[in-house]
Amino acid sequence: MSNLQNIEPKKVFHWFYELNQIPRCSGNEKMVSDFLINFAKERNLEAYQDEMYNVIIKKAASEGYENSDPVIIQGHMDMVCIKGEGSNHDFTKDPIEMIIEGDTMRANNTTLGGDDGIAVAYGLAIVDSDNLKHPPLEVLITTNEETGMDGVHALTNEHLSGKILLNIDSEEEGIFLVSCAGGANKITTFELQREKRDGDGLEIKISGLKGGHSGMEIIKQRGNAIKLLGRILEECNMTSNIRLSKIEGGTKHNAIPSDASAVILVEDKEVVKKIIKDLAQDLKEEYRVEDSGLNIDVKEVKVEDVYTKELNADLIDYIMMVPDGVQYMSKDIDGLVQTSLNNAIIEEKNNSIEITASVRSASSSSLRQILNILSVIARRTNAKTEEKSAYPAWQFDKDSKIREKAVKVYEELFDKKAEVSAIHAGLECGLLKEILPDTDMISFGPNLYDVHTEKEHLSISSVQRVWEFLIKLLEDLK
Incomplete structure (x- = not known):
């Protein structure tokens, strides 16, 4: 001292x-x-x-x-x-x-x-x-x-x-x-279902993002590691069918996630590595101003089991479809965000995969709208939702x-x-x-x-x- x-x-x-x-x-x-x-x-x-x-x-x-x-x-x-x-x-x-x-x-x-x-x-x-x-x-x-x-x-x-x-x-x-x-947390839950599949895999790690407070820094349009990971998974899946073996990211509901990772089973690892490399360059250029420290690392691993085909598709679809960041700006106060959401955490938990989103708004009707949108997307991807920790x-x-x-x-x-x-x-x-x-x-x-x-x-x-x-x-x- x-x-x-x-x-x-x-x-x-x-x-x-x-x-x-x-x-x-x-x-x-x-x-x-x-x-x-x-x-x-x-x-x-x-x-x-x-x-x-x-x-x-x-x-x-x-x-x-x-x-x-x-x-x-x-x-x-x-x-x-x-x-x-x-x-x-x-x-x-x-x-x-x-x-x-x-x-x-x-x-x-x-x-x-x-x-x-x-x-x-x-x-x-x-x-x-x-x-x-x-x-x-x-x-x-x-x-x-x-x-x-x-x-x-x-x-x-x-x-x-x-x-x-x-x-x-x-x-x-x-x-x-x-x-x-005011705000609330929306918890979206997918039933965790696995099947035995072994072979060559890749571990994708996103790091180096600034993250920050999901209320104070959301207006700065910093990268969300979970959303960026979703973009990578979708791009890979479009060209070479991949199967998720593990996915995780974020640690706190009120912090913009700065890290996320996934392990995937791939048919042709060199093709997928090239897809990730090219997209990584695009993402680094896209976030060069607000998140110049973005890193996307890939390493080869062995995979023993994977998520079922249905869960694999539902998860990637959900991450791609779910909105993120600033949704509406205040019409009363210049420069003030009215409504936003932060896709904060994705984790395997209690035989399920949980995704936590923190939704904030100065408008109760706007808050309800975003929470309802999350419910609709979850319903379309065979997931369940609940709301927690609401505050006025x-x-x-x-x-x-x-x-x-x-x-x-x-x-x-x-x-x-x-x-x-x-x-x-x-x-x-x-x-x-x-x-x-x-x-x-x-x-x-x-x-x-x-x-x-x-x-x-x-x-x-x-x-x-x-x-x-x-x-x-x-x-x-x-």
Whole structure:
């Protein structure tokens, strides 16, 4: 931690470091949740932990703020756990290695956990300080945000009375979010059927794509490894009948897949290798701007069994037909995606092949349309579907007072124009608004880059400015 001791704000980075010593992938949050409860107990703070390991820590108002409306500071404790090629990091036990390079903090070939550990660090730093001016505080730290917002789905308002909520889960400093997309995951399942067929095979590996957050980066039209693999399989199948023996790709529902692979049985491996080589050149040219690191590798392998002919055809057809990426742009806000989907994961699981698509939209009817399209394609390819982890959009509040206050404080502090915007990603504010309908909400945060990838990094100076802003905003909420 020695290289962290001299960067500001020290208390924020101290607690960020402490969080990054604790494994906290989505679904593995008990240890970090218990850590937060112990933090509160050691300071004689009122705290609650529910069955989903959500945590609420309360701190009384500072002198003179006793009659002010309570404020909720909110973030999530879980993180997306992704590591780069060659990394031996074990997310179940290894701490995140934090590296400082100038104004940048990153991890060692893994996600950093700034999304959303930095929000938790802000909250802990505030309630751990005795010299700040603030209203009554409720620090709400949720679980499983990254895998479907399961924590906030289970939350109630029993221990929450805040009339203002500050969600610190945004990634661009000076941009205050006041609305977000809703969404759902669509799981398409094919029955896994194999038959004995041995012979020469090829393993196709797609790698080197940038990937990224399926909400924030979807507009950048980066390559989707699963869709690119589908194009290769279809091209091969048109010329030389191939049979799939294995297929997999992607790791997280909210990350654009940067890797995918397939093993195929081929009749003439040299012919198929030539097809793949030619198409690889075309794809590299096609993605030379947004994904210049695209790699398509092929190696010879032996195959012992394959998917049945029917499953083989259905899978390739599905991957080719299913839409991907931006579907509609907002007609209200220039440059904002309204509706998108990300074909995120394909894997063999429970004697089936599962394909997970994350669908997002600010329009409930548009969301339903895309989900229905996926159902139709699945039906035509003999697959079953189900929807999981649905969450509502966060609607714009034209009468929000915290929006105006936050913009005013930021502009006065830094003599810089602030922006009010919406986001094509799911924030917990949509669900929180359902259980706290009278609470005025806003979302903000420091500059975070390449989240949900092993290249995730944050700006240290931006963390400092957002800390100054947060302190001043709380002081002004008297």
